Amino acid sequence: MWGGSCCIFFFSLFVSFAATRSFLFGASSSPTGAPHRVVASDMSSQLATNVSPPSASQALDFLRVVGKLKTLKRTGWVNNKVALPESVADHMYRMAMCSFLITDPALDRTRLMKLAVVHDLAEALVGDIVPHDERYTKELKRTLEEDAIRSIAGDLGHEGISAEIMSLWLEYEDQSTPEARVVKDFDKFEMILQADEYERSQPGQNLEDFFQSTANAFQHPQVREWDAELRKQRDAK
Helix, strand or coil, X not given: CHHHHHHHHHHHHCCCHHHHHHHHHCCEXXXXXXXXXXXXXXXXXXXXXXXXXXXXXXXXXXXXXXXXXXXXXXXXXXXXXXXXXXXXXXXXHHHHHHXXXXXXXXXXXXXXXXXXXXXXXXXXXXXCCCCCCCCCCHHHHXXXXXHHHHHHHHCCCCHHHHHHHHHHHHHHHHCCCHHHHHHHHHHHHHXXXXXXXXXXXXXXXXXXXXXXXXXXXXXXXXXXXXXXXXXXXXXXX
C-alpha cells in the first residue's frame, strides 16, 4: 500500500526535462506555432528525469528565500498604518487552511493548498507590490514577479520540483483552472477577514476600502457564504 502511494507521489511530483525547459526558459510552441504551456495538472502524466533531491545546500538556500516571507509585511496594512501588520507568510498560511473547508468534489484540495503557498512566493525577492502602486504597471509587476519565481525555482537545481513550483505559480497568475480561481477567492477573503480582525482589535481603525473593493467579487459558493457571514458580523458589531 505504502509502496504504491509512494510511486504515485513521485510520478506526480516530477516532470520531464522538456517540460522544465518550457517553464524555466519560456513557453514552447505547438506544431501549429501557437504558444503552449504545461499546467500543473499535466504533470502526473510525465515521467521524472531526475529523482535525486536538491542538495542540502540548495535546500537551505531555497528555505532561506521562503523564510523572507515570514518578515515581509503586507503592504496594504503598512500603508493603512495598522499596528503589528501581518506578514506575507501569515496571509498564505491562512489561505492554505481555507482549503480544508472546501467540500466541492470537483476540486483538488491538495492542489488548492499548493497554489496557496506558492502564489506569493515571488514576493520574497520583489516585495509585496500592491495593484494601486503607481510605480508599477500591471505588465511590469507580472514581469518582475515571473522573473523572480523563475529564479527561485531554477536555483533549486531539480527539474521536477522547479517545474512544479513554476507551473503552480503560472496556473494561479493565469487563473487557468477552477482551483486557481478558488485560491483567488481565498486571497481576497483572507484579506477582508484580516481587515475585520484589525478593526476589532484596534479601536478607530477603519478598513472599509478593503470591503468595498471585494464586494460581490467571490466566485465559489462556499466562499460567497463566508463573505456574507463576515459582512453580517461586521455590520452587527
